[in-house]
Amino acid sequence: MEAVQKVQSPMTWLAWGLVGLIDLILLYGVTLMYAQEEIAFALTILLIVCTGTWVFISNKGYNYRYVFPALLGVSIFIVFPLIYTVNVAFTNYSSSHLLPLERVKKHHLNKTYKTEGESYNFKVYQQGDDYRLLFISNKETNKHLISSPFNELSIPAPLKADFSPDLPDGKELPFRDTIKLRQTLKKLIVQLPDNSELSLTSLRKFGPMSKLYRDIGHDTLEDVRSGHLLKPDYATGFYIEVSEGQPISAGKQMGPGFVIYNGWSNFVRVLKDPGIQGPFLQIFTWTLIFAGLSVFFTLVIGLLMACLVQWEPLKGNGAYRLLLILPYAVPAFISILIFRGLFNQNFGEINMLLNLLFGAQPEWFSNEFLAKTMVVLVNTWLGYPYMMILSIGLLKSIPDDLYEASAIDGASPVQNFLSITLPMIIKPLTPLLIASFAFNFNNLVLIALLTDGAPNIIGATTPAGATDILVSYTFRIAFGQYGQDYGLASAIATFIFIMVGVIAWVNLKATKRVLE
Amino acid sequence: MMVQSRNLRYRVWMARIFMILFLCLIIFPFLMIISVSFRSGNFATGDLIPSNPSLEHWYLAFGIPWENADGSFTQPPFPVLLWLWNSIKVAFISTVLILLLSTTGAYAFARLRFRFKESMLTAMMILQMFPAVLALVAIYSLFDQIGGYVPWLGLDSLGSVTVAYLGGLALHIWLIKGYFETIDQSLEEAAAIDGATPWQAFRFVLLPLSTPILAVVFILAFISSIAEYPVASVLLQSMDNLTLAVGSRQYLNPQNYLWGDFAAAAVLSGLPISLIFLLCQRWIVGGLTSGGVKG
Numbered sequence: 001m002e003a004v005q006k007v008q009s010p011m012t013w014l015a016w017g018l019v020g021l022i023d024l025i026l027l028y029g030v031t032l033m034y035a036q037e038e039i040a041f042a043l044t045i046l047l048i049v050c051t052g053t054w055v056f057i058s059n060k061g062y063n064y065r066y067v068f069p070a071l072l073g074v075s076i077f078i079v080f081p082l083i084y085t086v087n088v089a090f091t092n093y094s095s096s097h098l099l100p101l102e103r104v105k106k107h108h109l110n111k112t113y114k115t116e117g118e119s120y121n122f123k124v125y126q127q128g129d130d131y132r133l134l135f136i137s138n139k140e141t142n143k144h145l146i147s148s149p150f151n152e153l154s155i156p157a158p159l160k161a162d163f164s165p166d167l168p169d170g171k172e173l174p175f176r177d178t179i180k181l182r183q184t185l186k187k188l189i190v191q192l193p194d195n196s197e198l199s200l201t202s203l204r205k206f207g208p209m210s211k212l213y214r215d216i217g218h219d220t221l222e223d224v225r226s227g228h229l230l231k232p233d234y235a236t237g238f239y240i241e242v243s244e245g246q247p248i249s250a251g252k253q254m255g256p257g258f259v260i261y262n263g264w265s266n267f268v269r270v271l272k273d274p275g276i277q278g279p280f281l282q283i284f285t286w287t288l289i290f291a292g293l294s295v296f297f298t299l300v301i302g303l304l305m306a307c308l309v310q311w312e313p314l315k316g317n318g319a320y321r322l323l324l325i326l327p328y329a330v331p332a333f334i335s336i337l338i339f340r341g342l343f344n345q346n347f348g349e350i351n352m353l354l355n356l357l358f359g360a361q362p363e364w365f366s367n368e369f370l371a372k373t374m375v376v377l378v379n380t381w382l383g384y385p386y387m388m389i390l391s392i393g394l395l396k397s398i399p400d401d402l403y404e405a406s407a408i409d410g411a412s413p414v415q416n417f418l419s420i421t422l423p424m425i426i427k428p429l430t431p432l433l434i435a436s437f438a439f440n441f442n443n444l445v446l447i448a449l450l451t452d453g454a455p456n457i458i459g460a461t462t463p464a465g466a467t468d469i470l471v472s473y474t475f476r477i478a479f480g481q482y483g484q485d486y487g488l489a490s491a492i493a494t495f496i497f498i499m500v501g502v503i504a505w506v507n508l509k510a511t512k513r514v515l516e
Numbered sequence: 517m518m519v520q521s522r523n524l525r526y527r528v529w530m531a532r533i534f535m536i537l538f539l540c541l542i543i544f545p546f547l548m549i550i551s552v553s554f555r556s557g558n559f560a561t562g563d564l565i566p567s568n569p570s571l572e573h574w575y576l577a578f579g580i581p582w583e584n585a586d587g588s589f590t591q592p593p594f595p596v597l598l599w600l601w602n603s604i605k606v607a608f609i610s611t612v613l614i615l616l617l618s619t620t621g622a623y624a625f626a627r628l629r630f631r632f633k634e635s636m637l638t639a640m641m642i643l644q645m646f647p648a649v650l651a652l653v654a655i656y657s658l659f660d661q662i663g664g665y666v667p668w669l670g671l672d673s674l675g676s677v678t679v680a681y682l683g684g685l686a687l688h689i690w691l692i693k694g695y696f697e698t699i700d701q702s703l704e705e706a707a708a709i710d711g712a713t714p715w716q717a718f719r720f721v722l723l724p725l726s727t728p729i730l731a732v733v734f735i736l737a738f739i740s741s742i743a744e745y746p747v748a749s750v751l752l753q754s755m756d757n758l759t760l761a762v763g764s765r766q767y768l769n770p771q772n773y774l775w776g777d778f779a780a781a782a783v784l785s786g787l788p789i790s791l792i793f794l795l796c797q798r799w800i801v802g803g804l805t806s807g808g809v810k811g
Contacts, residue, residue: 067621067624067625073617078646078648081654082651084657314528322797325794326794331761337778338549341779381542442649445743471650474650486657500650503645504641
């Protein structure tokens with residue numbers, strides 16, 4: 001099946017044409033990226049295009065044609081994000097350090113200030129899709145200063161304006177519509193006949209503006225008015241404003257910050273900062289306990305139910321089975337939210353029932369122990385059907401004569417279970433249990449939707465809760481409401497990678513043992 | 517013998533009672549949520565069977581304004597049907613793409629010979645243990661960048677979520693590969709002797725024999741896409757673009773607690789998905805156990 005004859009059928013030509021078309025589109029993208037100085041991105045895509053083309057054109061690459069798209073998907077959406085996350089862990093990437101140095105510099109260089117000179121009131125005239133500006137000068141009253149046309153999509157830079165004896169064509173926009181247009185107006189730089197330049201200074205006026213900073217090399221900027229310098233501080237990731245001769249440490253930070261590599265400092269924070277280290281260790285321990293308990297309880301209940309459902313004398317087990325699977329059939333996000341409501345302290349039905357029966361109203365979301373109990377309870381409810389399904393499959397594979405033999409010996413059901421059932425299924429079950437442990441180790445959906453970490457851990461620098469597991473803790477650091485610290489989140493994620501890697505390796509060993 | 521059979525009957529009754537009690541515990545949340553969806557108001561507590569049932573929450577879930585007793589109208593709080601539609605769109609397209617890529621990939625891994633095959637397989641096995649949850653910062657950043665060039669794949673677009681779900685490929689490749697390996701290779705070899713290319717052998721011999729596993733993978737991928745929360749919650753922002761999994765959460769916001777409205781929306785959107793699952797459960801169960809044991 002390996003060698004394929006080269007057939008120049010219409011299909012081949014079609015395939016070549018398709019590959020060529022896709023290549024053209026992607027190469028256009030590469031050029032665009034290159035033009036925007038995204039060199040790494042452009043090179044990666046170029047590499048993908050070349051390999052892809054080779055695989056689909058060359059006969060040697062024939063067998064790879066089937067795996068290439070899948071491998072590409074896996075590399076882009078699994079491998080690349082993993083590597084990128086580790087990379088981010090060594091930076092200060094966060095909501096206060098979002099942009100690279102170049103973009104921050106551009107941001108400062110775009111700042112303007114109002115200079116001496118005449119300001120003009122203006123009116124906007126619309127003709128079709130195009131607009132023109134009419135500037136009302138206080139000096140030249142008999143001539144009209146009118147800009148050349150522009151629209152939202154094409155803005156000439158600079159926009160020339162000239163004197164004309166007539167008013168512009170088209171209709172004058174009411175002020176309300178002018179305000180709607182302000183995003184476009186803000187971008188305009190109008191060049192007057194005397195070469196001075198105007199930009200929008202307020203909603204009603206255009207005035208002469210100048211750039212506030214000029215680039216004096218080495219990424220340093222100079223304030224045109226005061227002569228102060230803006231120097232990038234590579235240790236903190238901020239531009240620092242200093243006057244001539246002043247050391248950088250005495251200056252004032254100017255936001256926004258830029259992204260820098262800060263070495264191991266995120267990892268050091270996890271290990272040393274008391275506001276992070278304490279919660280981190282507590283959350284890590286809880287993650288292990290949570291995943292362990294979840295696997296244990298789902299297995300015990302799942303196996304028990306599987307044994308009951310498989311037990312001959314228990315009639316009607318088809319209906320039992322269907323009802324038992326129900327928690328697995330309903331999408332988890334719906335069930336979890338249902339439980340969130342049912343456990344609600346004031347309006348929840350569970351507390352209403354407990355109040356009726358025992359006069360108790362437990363605080364499910366603010367007491368640490370109760371919250372943890374609730375999380376494990378709900379997760380057991382969600383997870384036992386999966387264990388049951390797996391167990392039923394495994395129980396079926398145990399030969400019946402083993403039980404018949406033990407019945408002759410007069411063994412009790414418990415003895416049967418311990419000496420026949422368990423030893424027979426534990427080996428094939430092990431990799432599945434490890435996979436289940438890994439799944440619960442990273443069970444973000446449960447925690448995010450049920451408790452969102454509540455109750456909070458007191459004294460934590462970043463939001464952290466007693467029921468948070470490592471992933472939900474990371475998730476809140478990266479995407480929470482109070483300042484996103486992607487760098488720190490990635491450092492913790494890197495730690496989770498190592499943990500998951502170890503689990504995956506153990507699982508691989510266990511699976512190999514089953515297959516042998 | 518008499519003693520033993522009485523013993524057995526006693527045990528059966530014990531098991532039956534235990535089973536029924538357990539089932540009550542399992543079914544309780546579902547009965548409760550159905551009951552809540554027919555109660556009037558969002559805060560009323562009541563019995564399992566509502567004393568004065570009202571369709572208020574159901575009207576709102578279907579997007580129809582509800583006329584209160586005093587003549588005022590309550591507007592639907594959230595576009596539930598739109599969210600459900602978004603979820604279905606995303607899940608359907610991503611599932612079709614996953615199926616396309618994973619069957620061809622699995623075919624190569626099961627039948628063709630090429631370099632690095634074994635190491636690629638092991639890598640896939642390990643990689644499927646790393647869920648997308650772990651790399652959300654990178655995924656967010658990746659789609660932020662892509663959005664600069666292709667807006668419909670950028671942040672806050674359904675396209676980005678659809679594409680991001682393709683990361684779940686590795687698991688399905690293993691599942692399908694396991695099934696392909698149970699199919700006798702001699703049919704394809706016969707086709708090859710008759711001059712079929714590997715593509716033709718795959719398309720016209722192997723694929724028609726593999727419809728059961730394709731159905732299983734389709735359902736599994738579809739349901740897991742519909743239920744996916746973390747990636748969608750990071751990538752989607754505007755109200756009209758949310759998927760059901762992200763949107764439903766808005767109902768139980770402590771500042772705006774809409775328990776009754778949530779109940780109706782949950783039953784409305786959960787029912788079709790659960791029904792699909794239950795109808796297909798025999799195949800899914802088969803797929804889970806065989807795929808599971810094979811790794």
